[in-house]
Amino acid sequence: MSVPDEKTMSKPFDTSPAQRATQMARETLQIEADAILALKDRISADDGSVGRAVALLLGCTGRVVVSGIGKSGHIARKISSTLASTGTPSMFVHPAEAAHGDLGMVTENDAFIAISNSGETAELLAIVPIIKRMGAKLIAMTGNEFSSLALLANVHLDTRVEKEACPLNLAPTASTTATLAMGDALAVALLDARGFREEDFARSHPGGALGRRLLTHVRDIMRSGDAIPAVARDVSLNQALLEITRKGMAMTAIVDDMRRPIGVFTDGDLRRLIEREQDFSKLAIADVMHANPRTIGPDQLAVEAVELMEQHRINQLLVADAEGRLVGALHIHDLTRAKVI
Structure with a gap:
């Protein structure tokens, strides 16, 4: 009976590409799930910022304007879309385009949600003072409560995460997931506060299955x-x-x-x-x-x-x-x- 030498015994087992991919996928989902759960615990223990944000949005007589750039811009578009389809009139404005004329779409009756993980996005910081001067209320969603954007806001929503799911801790992954979840939380809280019903949802989704069920006579x-x-x-x-x-x-x-x-x-x-x-x-x-x-x-x-x-x-x-x-x-x-x- 042969005995394996020391070199053979110390060699690690090989991991196949499929096994490695599965492992990375599981870790990604776990990191993002942990980020959302941490966000939930933070909301439970915070100073009522979410409640103040909902009250501000409920009192808005204009539209809720949501803005961000890069990955935060994609999240901002989705949050705006969710708000609009659940009873809160909303639109997305690109911050760079806003600085070149699109800011004219924002009025003093609007509420402005600015999204930036760092809270130091130059394009947003360039337009926020103008938005504040015209009288529109500002909600900031950032990962840094001491950032310039957070300090300028009427309400700051802390969406920081411990780490990104990206192994390099660079690509926005867990942070965008947490921000999207916060946007959904706002939309659902507003939906409930407005008494939004199935029939209301159907009116804004006439082409969907629910619209056919509730709007067909x-x-x-x-x-x-x-x-x-x-x-x-x-x-x-x-x-x-x-x-x-x-x-x-x-x-x-x-x-x-x-x-x-x-x-x-x-x-x-x-x-x-x-x-x-x-x-x-x-x-x-x-x-x-x-x-x-x-x-x-x-x-x-x-x-x-x-x-x-x-x-x-x-x-x-x-x-x-x-x-x-x-x-x-x-x-x-x-x-x-x-x-x-």
Whole structure:
């Protein structure tokens, strides 16, 4: 049995590129998670700066202008976007462009959020005195509470981190993550203070799934005109079945002389009828219909139609106007195609 020599025993195990990448990714996530948790603890123990910042922003009668340069500029754009989509009017202004005319977009009624990890960004420091002189309130988000920007601010939010996730401690990583998290914290606190609701969010996101759910009305997707399956109360069952086949909704409405729905007959009703009846030739639709069918108004939200269908376990719904006249019909597939569900 051979014994390994001293040189072989002291040689470290090789780490594959994949293992090294996994290790670096885990360390990065841990450093950034620690930075956010430290930020949370700092907020809990601070002098109420976050509360003052929220109060300042709530009292703003203009817009919240967010500014930064480089990586801080990218974070500033995202924070501004989040504020705007959650009920706080906001815009991003590039500090260098502001010094060459864009500062005209800022008014005395605005609040200005300046973002700089060092707190000494020259482009921001060049415009901050002008912003202060015009009367706009200043919130600074920096990693140095004794920086020039922090000392000029009405409210300073301390976003310092122990170290960056970058192995060289140079590339903004943990610091930008912490700043972004602070911006989200402000936006959510403002959202709550304003009583911002799902409906408000949908209005600023009409192209998204939530917007479709909360802004789509029944009249936008209902079948109308000749596409509505409907027969008079005195027709035979056979005639009603022809109407069901022609319109392809697996049901028909039964209406009175004023075109008010007085009943409904579905494919499911037909299957149950077949179990007990053999001869349909003498049956009138009025004898086998379900009276007092469920209806919904055309101006109600489509999501309300979904709730009615789910509540009553039905796949079709009649649409009636304020006078009770039949003006449309909905199938569960219509709601699915419209991506309401």
